[in-house]
Amino acid sequence: MTVLDQGLTPPAPDLIPDPAVLDLSAARRDVDATLAGFLDAKEQSAPGPELPPLIALLRRFLDGGKRLRPVLCVCGWHAAGGDGDPAAVTDAAAGLELFQAFALIHDDVMDASDTRRGQPSAHRALATAYTANGGQSDRAEEHGLGAAVLLGDLALVWSDELLHRAGLNVGRLEQVLPLLDEMRSEVVYGQYLDLQTTGRLSDDVDTALRVARYKTAKYTVERPLHIGAALAGASPGILAACSEFALPLGEAFQLRDDLLGVFGDPRQTGKPVLDDLRSGKATVLMALAVQRASRGELRKLRAVFGSPDVDEQDATAVRKILDRTGARQTVDEMIRTRREQAMAALDHVPFPAAAVTALRTIAESATARQA
Amino acid sequence: MTVLDQGLTPPAPDLIPDPAVLDLSAARRDVDATLAGFLDAKEQSAPGPELPPLIALLRRFLDGGKRLRPVLCVCGWHAAGGDGDPAAVTDAAAGLELFQAFALIHDDVMDASDTRRGQPSAHRALATAYTANGGQSDRAEEHGLGAAVLLGDLALVWSDELLHRAGLNVGRLEQVLPLLDEMRSEVVYGQYLDLQTTGRLSDDVDTALRVARYKTAKYTVERPLHIGAALAGASPGILAACSEFALPLGEAFQLRDDLLGVFGDPRQTGKPVLDDLRSGKATVLMALAVQRASRGELRKLRAVFGSPDVDEQDATAVRKILDRTGARQTVDEMIRTRREQAMAALDHVPFPAAAVTALRTIAESATARQA
Numbered sequence: 001m002t003v004l005d006q007g008l009t010p011p012a013p014d015l016i017p018d019p020a021v022l023d024l025s026a027a028r029r030d031v032d033a034t035l036a037g038f039l040d041a042k043e044q045s046a047p048g049p050e051l052p053p054l055i056a057l058l059r060r061f062l063d064g065g066k067r068l069r070p071v072l073c074v075c076g077w078h079a080a081g082g083d084g085d086p087a088a089v090t091d092a093a094a095g096l097e098l099f100q101a102f103a104l105i106h107d108d109v110m111d112a113s114d115t116r117r118g119q120p121s122a123h124r125a126l127a128t129a130y131t132a133n134g135g136q137s138d139r140a141e142e143h144g145l146g147a148a149v150l151l152g153d154l155a156l157v158w159s160d161e162l163l164h165r166a167g168l169n170v171g172r173l174e175q176v177l178p179l180l181d182e183m184r185s186e187v188v189y190g191q192y193l194d195l196q197t198t199g200r201l202s203d204d205v206d207t208a209l210r211v212a213r214y215k216t217a218k219y220t221v222e223r224p225l226h227i228g229a230a231l232a233g234a235s236p237g238i239l240a241a242c243s244e245f246a247l248p249l250g251e252a253f254q255l256r257d258d259l260l261g262v263f264g265d266p267r268q269t270g271k272p273v274l275d276d277l278r279s280g281k282a283t284v285l286m287a288l289a290v291q292r293a294s295r296g297e298l299r300k301l302r303a304v305f306g307s308p309d310v311d312e313q314d315a316t317a318v319r320k321i322l323d324r325t326g327a328r329q330t331v332d333e334m335i336r337t338r339r340e341q342a343m344a345a346l347d348h349v350p351f352p353a354a355a356v357t358a359l360r361t362i363a364e365s366a367t368a369r370q371a
Numbered sequence: 372m373t374v375l376d377q378g379l380t381p382p383a384p385d386l387i388p389d390p391a392v393l394d395l396s397a398a399r400r401d402v403d404a405t406l407a408g409f410l411d412a413k414e415q416s417a418p419g420p421e422l423p424p425l426i427a428l429l430r431r432f433l434d435g436g437k438r439l440r441p442v443l444c445v446c447g448w449h450a451a452g453g454d455g456d457p458a459a460v461t462d463a464a465a466g467l468e469l470f471q472a473f474a475l476i477h478d479d480v481m482d483a484s485d486t487r488r489g490q491p492s493a494h495r496a497l498a499t500a501y502t503a504n505g506g507q508s509d510r511a512e513e514h515g516l517g518a519a520v521l522l523g524d525l526a527l528v529w530s531d532e533l534l535h536r537a538g539l540n541v542g543r544l545e546q547v548l549p550l551l552d553e554m555r556s557e558v559v560y561g562q563y564l565d566l567q568t569t570g571r572l573s574d575d576v577d578t579a580l581r582v583a584r585y586k587t588a589k590y591t592v593e594r595p596l597h598i599g600a601a602l603a604g605a606s607p608g609i610l611a612a613c614s615e616f617a618l619p620l621g622e623a624f625q626l627r628d629d630l631l632g633v634f635g636d637p638r639q640t641g642k643p644v645l646d647d648l649r650s651g652k653a654t655v656l657m658a659l660a661v662q663r664a665s666r667g668e669l670r671k672l673r674a675v676f677g678s679p680d681v682d683e684q685d686a687t688a689v690r691k692i693l694d695r696t697g698a699r700q701t702v703d704e705m706i707r708t709r710r711e712q713a714m715a716a717l718d719h720v721p722f723p724a725a726a727v728t729a730l731r732t733i734a735e736s737a738t739a740r741q742a
Binding site: 173195200 | 418421477481510513516517520521524525528531532535539544545548549552555556557559560562563566567581585
């Protein structure tokens with residue numbers, strides 16, 4: 001996962017007062033309070049002194065999230081006509097944020113990333129804590145890695161606990177669990193696809209799109225909407241309408257992420273602009289460039305892609321190739337087409353007006369964002 | 372996790388024919404068939420060609436298990452008076468075996484173990500497959516590790532899917548999910564405790580017992596019984612009776628494992644006898660020896676414990692210390708006391724006779740085993 005988890009720009013405050021518009025800021029605050037309360041309870045019932053420091057780390061990790069999936073979950077609930085006490089959807093939304101923490105913690109272990117959200121990644125922080133507590137320094141790295149795998153596991157099982165609680169509370173577990181099961185299989189599959197394709201320069205646009213679909217479109221947009229909607233007792237028609245909006249938007253979101261990964265401003269994305277090139281992310285953007293590159297350009301791409309030594313000069317050369325081949329422009333068009341598909345879907349979905357307005361705002365900022 | 376997952380000796384065939392005795396061999400076969408069918412379905416519905424090889428690896432991994440937790444889950448179902456179609460308890464039992472696969476795959480990543488059940492560990496096998504499929508050899512290790520983290524994640528989410536199916540089918544999700552949530556938190560906590568204490572020579576018997584309780588007693592014995600019993604609609608009294616039997620037995624099981632880790636015959640345990648010493652497992656056995664060691668013995672323990680260079684001569688010296696201090700004998704007594712507690716619990720539990728007989732057999736072989 002990449003700058004994606006930096007999330008969305010929150011809606012401008014002046015969009016809030018209108019009663020026909022959902023108060024997504026309040027939803028975010030509720031999610032934060034639920035996460036804090038849940039982890040407080042875990043801390044108080046910890047079976048020994050080892051767990052609280054791990055929980056403290058998880059808290060700090062969660063602080064950095066922008067709550068994109070929770071907000072979409074809440075939108076799904078409203079889309080399906082959910083109203084009254086939002087406790088259940090808030091639990092589910094908080095569970096999705098913990099699930100995202102699981103995914104990112106394991107992702108950083110896999111990519112051996114040193115930082116996340118401007119802080120040391122979980123395995124780095126745990127390695128440091130190990131030596132600070134008197135552990136042998138030659139064991140620290142291995143220990144940090146093992147502890148981070150476990151911390152990710154813990155975030156996953158706790159995310160389930162919140163989602164179970166949500167489903168139980170409204171008596172709709174039977175509707176929610178199959179969606180949850182699907183989502184979790186899909187994201188692991190997407191991550192595995194990502195891992196398999198990373199580091200291999202390829203002209204395969206279809207596979208790159210499949211990665212985007214599983215890693216992002218379904219997991220980040222479609223399933224959070226579905227889970228929120230299912231909690232409100234959504235009909236199959238409502239779920240299908242959610243997908244019609246979510247899948248093109250989710251793909252556009254990932255395509256935007258891919259562009260930012262090469263052309264973005266690191267001061268805005270919070271992510272070194274060379275990372276995608278260095279790790280060799282097999283994006284649609286890159287596959288298109290490979291398809292259209294001249295022999296000389298291909299040689300350059302081969303030399304740079306996935307090389308740990310990529311420098312700013314290499315990146316400039318790659319950007320030139322992405323422009324010259326029109327790969328960048330094609331991806332821009334793909335984003336526009338998908339945003340239009342998503343917006344067109346909103347013209348005829350059977351959702352309440354406030355939900356449609358909120359989804360429009362999200363779609364706008366997700367596809368136009370600079371970070 | 373250690374030789375524990377080698378499981379139990381199956382009951383001798385001559386115990387089977389009596390109709391008052393549960394047919395645990397048939398239960399094992401049902402679990403195997405359920406796992407095979409579940410993974411067949413996953414393979415057929417795979418969203419791309421990447422997943423089937425991963426599923427094939429999971430299948431081979433599962434082949435090596437002895438189905439201890441599934442068998443206990445089936446016993447729990449019978450203990451609570453479950454009868455008729457065992458499909459739901461078989462699903463749950465199969466889910467517990469997949470959960471164990473998750474735990475072991477991540478455990479091997481954390482311990483950087485090269486083998487498991489006499490085969491290459493998952494991360495090793497995945498690294499080999501990566502280069503065999505044209506991946507760069509200098510990326511193979513990192514790739515294998517990442518893929519194994521994801522394979523473990525997949526086993527975890529699929530284990531849930533089976534457990535959800537089980538609970539849904541008998542309309543008892545509300546009873547099963549909280550137990551499942553507890554079990555999963557407990558085992559991750561136990562693994563984390565294990566990781567924290569490993570490599571530190573300590574005289575802290577209480578902490579070592581706490582590790583055994585979470586890593587083994589609850590996860591391996593108590594919760595499988597509980598989940599099976601909950602599927603049969605167990606009352607709180609039945610669940611409490613399960614715990615009364617399970618917790619002492621589970622501790623005895625881990626204490627036996629600790630003894631086998633130092634004194635066992637590698638040809639029987641399938642595990643190098645120096646592994647526990649090399650990795651520095653903080654067992655009750657070792658904590659007792661530290662409490663009672665002379666200065667010279669303590670020096671020797673310090674030199675050997677957790678050292679990658681431990682050889683057979685060192686191990687002999689440590690065994691001598693464990694004998695001389697009486698640590699080995701005390702652990703033997705602790706096992707006996709706990710077995711007797713478990714057996715005494717069976718004298719008055721409100722379970723059908725066939726379930727009691729099966730649990731007695733399991734308790735006998737779990738505490739007397741040589742492997």
